[in-house]
Amino acid sequence: MSLRNIIVVPDPLLKQIAQPIETITEDVKKQALDMVETMYDAPGIGLAANQIGCLNRIFVMDTNYRKEESSRKPIIMINPEIVWKSEEISVMEEGCLSIPQQYAEVERPKSVRVKYIDIDGEVREHIGEDLESHCIQHELDHLNGILFIDYLSRLKRNMILRKVEKMKKDGIIL
Numbered sequence: 239m240s241l242r243n244i245i246v247v248p249d250p251l252l253k254q255i256a257q258p259i260e261t262i263t264e265d266v267k268k269q270a271l272d273m274v275e276t277m278y279d280a281p282g283i284g285l286a287a288n289q290i291g292c293l294n295r296i297f298v299m300d301t302n303y304r305k306e307e308s309s310r311k312p313i314i315m316i317n318p319e320i321v322w323k324s325e326e327i328s329v330m331e332e333g334c335l336s337i338p339q340q341y342a343e344v345e346r347p348k349s350v351r352v353k354y355i356d357i358d359g360e361v362r363e364h365i366g367e368d369l370e371s372h373c374i375q376h377e378l379d380h381l382n383g384i385l386f387i388d389y390l391s392r393l394k395r396n397m398i399l400r401k402v403e404k405m406k407k408d409g410i411i412l
């Protein structure tokens with residue numbers, strides 16, 4: 239496995255729609271495992287393919303990433319699809335590895351059921367609540383070219399984008 243480079247706003251790949259995966263090839267498996275390693279290294283609780291510059295529908299997640307390495311249980315979701323959302327809403331502060339060090343509150347359904355294919359090609363379902371629900375929706379948004387800052391006012395979004403630009407200019411981030 240190897241670490242992949244995480245792209246940062248305003249990279250246009252973050253605004254593109256990732257395409258469904260038709261066959262789980264060795265390359266797809268390697269990409270998924272690299273994404274898991276890259277997510278833990280960052281560290282983050284989720285990572286979508288667009289963020290490493292791949293436009294295919296994979297994301298990885300582990301909302302308990304602070305656990306010991308030996309007890310980590312990353313979930314790899316291929317072609318994920320939300321099949322149910324709760325009416326109940328949850329508001330949580332979100333951040334993103336592609337928008338470093340910026341956080342804002344985002345409103346989303348409190349629970350979701352997601353259908354996906356795992357790395358062995360099995361169709362699975364997973365119910366995410368609270369933080370996991372936010373994470374699933376945030377990562378799925380990435381695959382559709384949507385970022386959490388797209389839910390904010392234009393003023394707030396531009397402020398965040400300017401801050402990231404300044405951090406790049408100052409050499410704080412790459």
Ligand SMILES: [Zn+2]
Nearest residue numbers: 333334335336
């Ligand atoms: Zn993100």
